[in-house]
Amino acid sequence: MHPRLTEEWPDIVATYPDAAHRMPPERVELTIELDAVTYCSPHTPIAVLIPAGYRVAGPDGFLVPNGLTMTGGGALPASDAAGIGMPGWLLVSFHMVDSNGHTTWRPTADPHRGDNIIGYIASIEAFLARGCN
């Protein structure tokens, strides 16, 4: 396991009890709840790939299983992830940036503070709750 992820892991599991560490590629998989009005399922697995340069480099996106759709018939803004070693998954490019496109990823030396995997997943949850907006 990536050393920084090792430091964060107890907090991740405490917050998301079904979190699992898998590789390759190195990733965190867990289940999040969805708004059943917006999505075809009330929950979904997600995966967050851990970049080699983590924590300085933030995650580059997250993955959802192929087949997750919105109730209006729309597809998620995602592309096939087979090319990055995740067949059956879709990659959603998703970054911590401001309105000018500048990164706002601000990790700290303390794994419990600043940007971390828990914060990234919280952003994913908020993004999906807003209908991918």
Place this chain on the structure above:
Amino acid sequence: MTISTMIEVTIEGGPFALEDREYTGAELRLIAGLPEKVKLVREEEDGSETAVPPGQHIRPKPGDNFFVAVRFRRG
């Protein structure tokens, strides 16, 4: 008789008095009347932000400032 110490924090700009104990992120959202799925963060002394998901347990400190962060996007 049990006397509980209260601490003052700010959540989304509003003052709230909390008991000096652990809270979940879900409890803080409920107290402040915020939807569960917003990204609630705590402002740290160095200006960084620490997310507080609904399922996370934290012990607020006096003067803590929590707010809803929207600083992410696709692309």
